[in-house]
Amino acid sequence: MQSRNGRSPVGGGAAEDLPEHPAPRDPVPPDGGQGPAAGYDDPWYDALAAGWAEADGAGLAARAVPAPRRERERGVAEVYLEVRSSAAFQEVRRRYRRFVIPGALVFLTWYVGYVVAATSAPGLMARPVAGAVNVAMLAGLGQFLSTFLLTWAYTRHARLRRDRAALDLRWSTQELTRSSGGGQR
Amino acid sequence: MNGHHQALALALFSAFVAVTLAITTWVSRKRHGSAEEFYAGGRLFSPMENGFALSGDYLSAASFLGVTGLIALFGYDGLLYVVGFLVAWLVVLFFVAELVRNCGRFTLADVVAARMRERPVRIAAGTSSVTVSVLYLVAQMVGAGSLVALLLGGTGEAARSWTVIGVGALMVVYVSFGGMRATTWIQIVKSVLMLGGTVVLTVLVLVRFHGNVDDLLRTATDRSGHGKAFLAPGLKYGGGWTARADFVSLGLALVLGTAGLPHILSRFFTVPTARAARRSVVWSVGLIGGFYLMTIVLGFGAAALVGPEALKKSDASGNTAVPLLALDLGGGADTTGGTVLFAVVAAVAFATILAVVAGITLASSASVAHDLYAALRRPGGRQRGEVGVARVAAVGIGVVAIALGLLARDLNVAFLVGLAFAVAASANLPVLMYTLFWRGFTTRGAVWAVYGGLVPAVLLVVLSPVVSGSPDSLFPGVDLQYFPLRNPGIVSIPLGFLAGWLGTVTSAEPPDEAKHAETEVRSLTGAGAV
Numbered sequence A: 001m002q003s004r005n006g007r008s009p010v011g012g013g014a015a016e017d018l019p020e021h022p023a024p025r026d027p028v029p030p031d032g033g034q035g036p037a038a039g040y041d042d043p044w045y046d047a048l049a050a051g052w053a054e055a056d057g058a059g060l061a062a063r064a065v066p067a068p069r070r071e072r073e074r075g076v077a078e079v080y081l082e083v084r085s086s087a088a089f090q091e092v093r094r095r096y097r098r099f100v101i102p103g104a105l106v107f108l109t110w111y112v113g114y115v116v117a118a119t120s121a122p123g124l125m126a127r128p129v130a131g132a133v134n135v136a137m138l139a140g141l142g143q144f145l146s147t148f149l150l151t152w153a154y155t156r157h158a159r160l161r162r163d164r165a166a167l168d169l170r171w172s173t174q175e176l177t178r179s180s181g182g183g184q185r
Numbered sequence B: 001m002n003g004h005h006q007a008l009a010l011a012l013f014s015a016f017v018a019v020t021l022a023i024t025t026w027v028s029r030k031r032h033g034s035a036e037e038f039y040a041g042g043r044l045f046s047p048m049e050n051g052f053a054l055s056g057d058y059l060s061a062a063s064f065l066g067v068t069g070l071i072a073l074f075g076y077d078g079l080l081y082v083v084g085f086l087v088a089w090l091v092v093l094f095f096v097a098e099l100v101r102n103c104g105r106f107t108l109a110d111v112v113a114a115r116m117r118e119r120p121v122r123i124a125a126g127t128s129s130v131t132v133s134v135l136y137l138v139a140q141m142v143g144a145g146s147l148v149a150l151l152l153g154g155t156g157e158a159a160r161s162w163t164v165i166g167v168g169a170l171m172v173v174y175v176s177f178g179g180m181r182a183t184t185w186i187q188i189v190k191s192v193l194m195l196g197g198t199v200v201l202t203v204l205v206l207v208r209f210h211g212n213v214d215d216l217l218r219t220a221t222d223r224s225g226h227g228k229a230f231l232a233p234g235l236k237y238g239g240g241w242t243a244r245a246d247f248v249s250l251g252l253a254l255v256l257g258t259a260g261l262p263h264i265l266s267r268f269f270t271v272p273t274a275r276a277a278r279r280s281v282v283w284s285v286g287l288i289g290g291f292y293l294m295t296i297v298l299g300f301g302a303a304a305l306v307g308p309e310a311l312k313k314s315d316a317s318g319n320t321a322v323p324l325l326a327l328d329l330g331g332g333a334d335t336t337g338g339t340v341l342f343a344v345v346a347a348v349a350f351a352t353i354l355a356v357v358a359g360i361t362l363a364s365s366a367s368v369a370h371d372l373y374a375a376l377r378r379p380g381g382r383q384r385g386e387v388g389v390a391r392v393a394a395v396g397i398g399v400v401a402i403a404l405g406l407l408a409r410d411l412n413v414a415f416l417v418g419l420a421f422a423v424a425a426s427a428n429l430p431v432l433m434y435t436l437f438w439r440g441f442t443t444r445g446a447v448w449a450v451y452g453g454l455v456p457a458v459l460l461v462v463l464s465p466v467v468s469g470s471p472d473s474l475f476p477g478v479d480l481q482y483f484p485l486r487n488p489g490i491v492s493i494p495l496g497f498l499a500g501w502l503g504t505v506t507s508a509e510p511p512d513e514a515k516h517a518e519t520e521v522r523s524l525t526g527a528g529a530v
Helices: A002-016 A043-053 A058-064 A072-085 A087-120 A135-181 B003-029 B035-043 B047-058 B061-074 B076-103 B108-113 B118-151 B153-208 B213-224 B227-231 B241-260 B262-270 B274-305 B308-314 B321-329 B336-376 B383-407 B413-427 B429-437 B443-462 B489-506 B513-525
Strands: A128-130
Touching: A072 A087, A072 A135, A072 B513, A087 A135, A087 B076, A087 B241, A087 B513, A128 A135, A135 B076, A135 B274, A135 B513, B003 B153, B003 B336, B035 B153, B035 B262, B035 B336, B035 B383, B047 B153, B047 B262, B047 B274, B047 B336, B061 B076, B061 B118, B061 B274, B061 B308, B061 B321, B061 B336, B061 B413, B076 B108, B076 B241, B076 B262, B076 B274, B076 B429, B076 B513, B108 B118, B108 B336, B108 B429, B118 B153, B118 B262, B118 B336, B118 B383, B118 B413, B118 B429, B118 B443, B153 B213, B153 B262, B153 B274, B153 B321, B153 B336, B153 B383, B213 B227, B213 B274, B241 B262, B241 B413, B241 B429, B241 B489, B262 B274, B262 B336, B274 B308, B274 B321, B308 B321, B321 B336, B336 B383, B413 B429, B413 B443, B413 B489, B429 B443, B429 B489, B429 B513, B443 B489
Parallel strands: none
Antiparallel strands: none
């Protein structure tokens, strides 16, 4: 497929050097008419403008692809299948999964372990540590701490490793669906 | 309780009602009646606003009254609730918030229906969402009832019933006239009030113990009558294997249920993008975590300062611990300080109940109108009609919740919320996870996943000691008890996942590869998101 060949390396490249990109809030002149659904106070809006103006080619390559002249529904379905198999999307998905799957395993194991320990090993949990504070208290506060830490880590990971690439894909995909059949909604 | 308490608390509460009604009027002034406006408030809230609203929606009477009561009466076992309520937000943050925002419009069913045949999955997901909402509503109504009983002292029953009815009527007004925009602002106001009130009480407790947490814990332990066991797990959920299994069941339900609560899911559609949805979850994790840490102090504070006998005398399941603690912190029942603080806390608790009730009613009326009605009506209806249906549905749900609330008034509020979480985790979470992450998932699998979780969860509750067969059941006279656990999660959550898998592997229709690609791409990139 022409469009896949055209987009994959570029999109993948954009994903690779993502951490070096400036913060998405840079004051770049907005590229009029490119924000379809989003409002102007939308945090994505600035990011969109920056992405287009940086001319790393992701969006432009997508735009340059000739519109498939097919029946509308079919065209849109093709676009999504194609985007899913693109290297850029696979990279975004891989990064998402690489974080959330181990992360979820960690917090679920830690939580289930905590609950099971509380019900089956009350002796261990009741062991005093300092003053009135015992193991159970520390474990409970540890759950609070780990929740706060994982929340921070997730948002940081998403912001630095996923947002930019996902945004590029969003606009190029929307561009493709629009040209292939009048767009979505 | 004397007349001063009542008058002051009623005045403060009336002020809250007046403010929220003013918000509702002001907001509905410029409403244009679209579904976008009614269900999602125009999708233009900021992450901070939505974060406050999320925590407002989530921190219900169960947290403010129920959990503190459980900590005050059972010590550490109450704290286990708090941990589950908080850790649940990681599931929401990792798997739900962004993805659902990207590929849904108003409800859970939208996400599923995008991949499947629309009609059956809308009916299934709509039914389960309404069921969860009604259970959750009942818990709030019970909270309102016990609060009033405390406030009005022995004058009891009639006043209690009228309060439940009044709360129900107010929530219908908010939702029908204000839609999501008014509901969100009410949540924000309530959230600020409740967090403010909690901070004040926490500071007062800590001041009373000169900032010495160890001293607070020791006093609570001594006064509880349980000795060292008060600070270790096992007082409520120790003993036989059923009690322990019950607790593990509750723990699973709490952690997995939040991500399936309809009124939490619908909040993610009030912000413009997935990134904003993520940031609103971060706000709410911070606010909710901070609130629960303070709740622990308040619970032990109530045990130390008020004492279990007084708590139990006022409300057998501990729902009135915080107001009683406030009375004590202010200087006691006959002082101005005590009266004022008590009235403030009672008013905040009322506001909490009212706001949460409005949020849930909105979400469930959306399920009725957008999912059930839309799937069952004849083709050719207009969108205008759908919002009208949602307004009528709000009234109907209000009536059901009032009736059940009057029936269930002697149960602990936090416990009732645990049931709602179990049903949400069994019926809503499996279908959502499969839809977002399983390539081969089919329509039959989706329908089976919903009913395969919903039916066992509800059935097991009906057959559990909650409903019959023990002295504190809803119907103590009847004996239908065949299931030993009070919370069905440990059985019904795996059943939901199992049914979804079974339905998928037995279905004749192959999974729609293109639709799955669409869901996957849209959920991770936001392409085509509304």
